[in-house]
Amino acid sequence: FAKVVDQSPRKGVHTKQGHYIFTATGKLLGFNNNRGPEKRLAMMKDALSKWDKLPKDVRPVDIPEHGKNDQGFYRELPKDGQIVKVYTRCLEERNGRLQKLAENKIGNLSAVDHLWLQHSEVKKLGKLIVSGGGQISDGLSLRIAKFHLRDNTRGEPRDWKKDELKEWSLKVDGKGKVSGNFLISSSDGEMGYEGKIKGSISVDTGRLTKFDFLVLGKHWGHSKYTQGARPGKTPMGQVFRLSDGKRASDRIPPQGIRWAPGYWNPET
Numbered sequence: 001f002a003k004v005v006d007q008s009p010r011k012g013v014h015t016k017q018g019h020y021i022f023t024a025t026g027k028l029l030g031f032n033n034n035r036g037p038e039k040r041l042a043m044m045k046d047a048l049s050k051w052d053k054l055p056k057d058v059r060p061v062d063i064p065e066h067g068k069n070d071q072g073f074y075r076e077l078p079k080d081g082q083i084v085k086v087y088t089r090c091l092e093e094r095n096g097r098l099q100k101l102a103e104n105k106i107g108n109l110s111a112v113d114h115l116w117l118q119h120s121e122v123k124k125l126g127k128l129i130v131s132g133g134g135q136i137s138d139g140l141s142l143r144i145a146k147f148h149l150r151d152n153t154r155g156e157p158r159d160w161k162k163d164e165l166k167e168w169s170l171k172v173d174g175k176g177k178v179s180g181n182f183l184i185s186s187s188d189g190e191m192g193y194e195g196k197i198k199g200s201i202s203v204d205t206g207r208l209t210k211f212d213f214l215v216l217g218k219h220w221g222h223s224k225y226t227q228g229a230r231p232g233k234t235p236m237g238q239v240f241r242l243s244d245g246k247r248a249s250d251r252i253p254p255q256g257i258r259w260a261p262g263y264w265n266p267e268t
Helices: 037-053 119-130 138-148 260-264
Strands: 019-022 028-032 082-094 097-100 111-117 133-135 165-173 177-185 192-204 207-220 234-243
Touching (some): 019 037, 028 037, 082 207, 111 119, 119 133, 119 165, 119 192
Antiparallel strands (some): 019 028, 082 097, 082 111, 082 234, 133 165, 207 234
């Protein structure tokens, strides 16, 4: 991949983000880093035109046996794991109640991410509810805090660090009712999120049948790739909802799983 990147405008640039089209032998045919479908389609058509002009003897390639996956970057839902969709939306007070931003404001659309749960975590949740409830295990609760309680409405936010969780509680009772509160803040206080969580969880024979969270709070500041936050502390809402994972778009890996071991073991 590095050889492909060196043929693109990304050569010598820290980020390699973008859309690349290249042959199996590593010849770059097209690149752009634009979300607009028209520009991406034009790039793809141009790349296909270049492919058609290649000599036929350079197109075939020998495909070796699939090697072992690098587990640090292996982003597949574990066997019997489950998916929860996470919707995030900036809010504002209008007419005496919280509403989505006005249509002419940046960030008025909801951002979508996915929370992944391992089968063992779901079974542990079920046992916790049956036993009368208590604090949700650190592995799952810290994953939610560090990777999913974030403002991703304008770009890709950075992950929270464990020591930035100034206040954190997430518990479920014997009837599956969920409650929690949090205060997360960067060391300099320039970026943060404070609010409450309520919802419900149901587990039947080791499978989630319901995972509904409502998060309401106020966020402030921005990270490198989420510039343009509103000034001061402003309202933000999130909804967590169980997905059956049937659509391809539901199986997109979580944004925070770039380094897989850190996502699955957030205590570190």
